[in-house]
Amino acid sequence: DTAVSQTPKYLVTQMGNDKSIKCEQNLGHDTMYWYKQDSKKFLKIMFSYNNKELIINETVPNRFSPKSPDKAHLNLHINSLELGDSAVYFCASSPQQGWGNTIYFGEGSWLTVV
Amino acid sequence: EDQVTQSPEALRLQEGESSSLNCSYTVSGLRGLFWYRQDPGKGPEFLFTLYSAGEEKEKERLKATLTKKESFLHITAPKPEDSATYLCAVQANLRNQFYFGTGTSLTVIP
Numbered sequence: 001d002t003a004v005s006q007t008p009k010y011l012v013t014q015m016g017n018d019k020s021i022k023c024e025q026n027l028g029h030d031t032m033y034w035y036k037q038d039s040k041k042f043l044k045i046m047f048s049y050n051n052k053e054l055i056i057n058e059t060v061p062n063r064f065s066p067k068s069p070d071k072a073h074l075n076l077h078i079n080s081l082e083l084g085d086s087a088v089y090f091c092a093s094s095p096q097q098g099w100g101n102t103i104y105f106g107e108g109s110w111l112t113v114v
Numbered sequence: 115e116d117q118v119t120q121s122p123e124a125l126r127l128q129e130g131e132s133s134s135l136n137c138s139y140t141v142s143g144l145r146g147l148f149w150y151r152q153d154p155g156k157g158p159e160f161l162f163t164l165y166s167a168g169e170e171k172e173k174e175r176l177k178a179t180l181t182k183k184e185s186f187l188h189i190t191a192p193k194p195e196d197s198a199t200y201l202c203a204v205q206a207n208l209r210n211q212f213y214f215g216t217g218t219s220l221t222v223i224p
Contacts, residue, residue: 004157041199043158043214056211090157100146100165100205103212105157 003027004106006091012112013081021076021109023091031055032074033092033103034066043090049074050096081113117141120202120215127222130191135218137202138184145205147185149178152199152217161187161200192222 006023013019025032033056034046048056052068063079074091088108094101121136139147146165150158162171164180171178175196177188187200199217206213 041152041201041217041219043201043203045211048211092157100163102148102160102163103203104160105150107157108155 004091004093004104006089006106006109008109009107010110010112012114015081015083015113017081018077018079019081019111020078021089021091021111023074023076023106025072025091025093025104025106027093027095027104029093029104030071030096031094031101032068032071033094034074034076035090035092035105037088037090037108039087047074047076078111081111083113086111086113118202118204118213118215120200120218122218123216124219125221127189127192127220129193129222129224132188132190132192134189135187135200135220136184137187137215139202139204139213140183141204141206141213143206147180148203148205148212149176149185149187150201150203152201158201189220192220194222194224196220197222 004025031050033048035043037043046060047066049068051071065077068074090108091106092103094103118139146163148163149161152158162178167182169180175190179186199219201217202215203212
């Protein structure tokens with residue numbers, strides 16, 4: 001019954017590999033996000049999609065590519081993983097993009113690059 | 115530059131010892147201020163939204179208030195289960211995106 005679900009929860013991989021994190025929301029929301037949380041708990045937005053269209057694309061290396069097949073799914077693909085990519089990645093959604101819309105987060109995906 | 119600062123970084127309280135967490139912000143065109151609770155190994159869980167100065171919201175032992183430059187999360191008679199990291203986020207005018215603070219890690223000791 002999870003509202004925003006993402007898989008895998010834990011991912012350990014070697015430098016240079018390519019990996020994907022999948023996200024699905026069953027809230028009927030129009031907007032989905034990817035956030036990155038570093039070791040100091042700082043949450044920073046990476047991407048925002050509204051109805052499958054890219055709205056926000058912060059200064060993220062182009063090794064990170066989001067894909068939204070429909071408005072309930074937003075996957076994150078990462079090429080050529082680097083040590084500095086180790087972090088927790090949160091998928092989130094909100095009813096719409098705009099004023100006063102609460103963002104609801106998934107449980108996170110812990111990525112460790114070795 | 116838009117900024118959100120939370121203090122203290124960490125707070126240890128005895129059970130029943132009330133206190134407040136602070137979130138100060140410098141953004142142009144505040145659209146909303148949000149409080150979240152994050153437990154270890156979990157995603158942030160939504161607590162409150164405040165939209166204008168003077169507004170207050172309450173939920174169990176938590177009460178959030180908002181002024182033009184900061185928000186407080188007051189915790190009354192906390193219990194050990196209130197231990198978590200509390201995150202503040204502001205939604206600013208220009209792109210309506212969220213800016214998060216780095217959180218306050220609260221530990222309530224029985």
